[in-house]
Amino acid sequence: MSAADTLPRPAWGAPALAVMALAMIAGCQGQTSAEPPIVPVRNMHELPRYDAQEASPYFADGRAMRPPVPHTIAREMEVDEAIDTGVDVEGDYVLSIPEAVVARAGGLEDLTRRGHERYDVYCVPCHGGLGDGNGMVPEVSGVGTIRPPTFHDDRLRHAPDGQIYATIRNGIRNMPAYAHNVPVHDRWAIVAYVRALQVNQADGRTAALEPQTGAGR
């Protein structure tokens, strides 16, 4: 009599199948799931404090982060009004980028380099890399929605620096304002780069820019 006849045959197949089935249900590591991650040890995982952008039941709008109280200014806010708004005390657009801004950047060249970087982030989607108004957004969204102008017509070539600055800060007609995500300094840097683009793209009409005064308010 052989061993195989007296004992029930070791059913290797069944456990193996079970393991395989489990593995198939559990899947490979890191499969996509909409369920929150399981945290086995939760010690100090959630401290009794609010992180940025967390929800809070204490405020009516549900935000733990509070919007600034009206009529208060942030510590890092620009206090020089001409630098902050691009409009001087007489109510005219600032003609050229304020000296203080250029000095803080360590020269016009550095300011323009910074401006190039920021222009590529905030302006290129609509105005395009050359400033001709052929960005991806106008291309994708179709005619009649967002139609930015070219920077290389005479009206904008001769606009004062403060006007370009105010456009970034406040937006204009169909263009959104960028005050909430571009700090003051970077806005002036972008102005410097827009100027460089205009000179660069001049097709022999007028190589030099002649900013003209205009009412800012």
Add this chain to the structure above:
Amino acid sequence: MQIFPKPLNFLPLVAALGVAAGGGVVTFVFVYYFSPSNLQVGYAPEQPVPYSHRLHAGQLGMDCRYCHANVERSGEAMVPPTQTCMGCHSQVRTESARLAPVRESWETGMPVEWVRVHNIPDHAYFDHSVHLAAGVGCVSCHGRVDRMEVVTVQEPLSMGWCLDCHRNPDDHIRPISRITDMAWTSEDATEAERRQMAGLLARAVPPENCSGCHR
């Protein structure tokens, strides 16, 4: 007389094998399924708005900082405010039902309730601006976001993962101008960029002591 049939002599062997195999399976299940590589990676919660990074960051080519504007300046990258979306969507796709929660938020002033995807425990400290200033790109920690329809966790976000890079950041440092460039690899580096990378690497001192991250 024999009480037990002879084949039972194999029982200890079979039992030992069984225990070994069972232990192996249990160990495997723990190491494979209970590790952060499984628990964290792949988390892709359903968001209130079917916002697509593939469309905005990929197809439209928008830079990450257009929306995550604070990422270089503060520890938190921050999900953008409704105002950022409405800059375009007050004109683009104004009728779209998928954008209804964004318009509603704009009208009522209540925030859009985005679900947090990447989250490390409160007892660990993480700061985006330091990493970006050191030349670590988004792609090293978040993967190819510009190809994601829905943001999905790509890296384990575990302590071991942080330390792996802190001990050996060489492959993750890139020129500052490329930090948001998802497709860039070190093979594309120009001579000037290589020099900048070497400088950044020489300056970087990622903490490996406990108090660096558990402060």
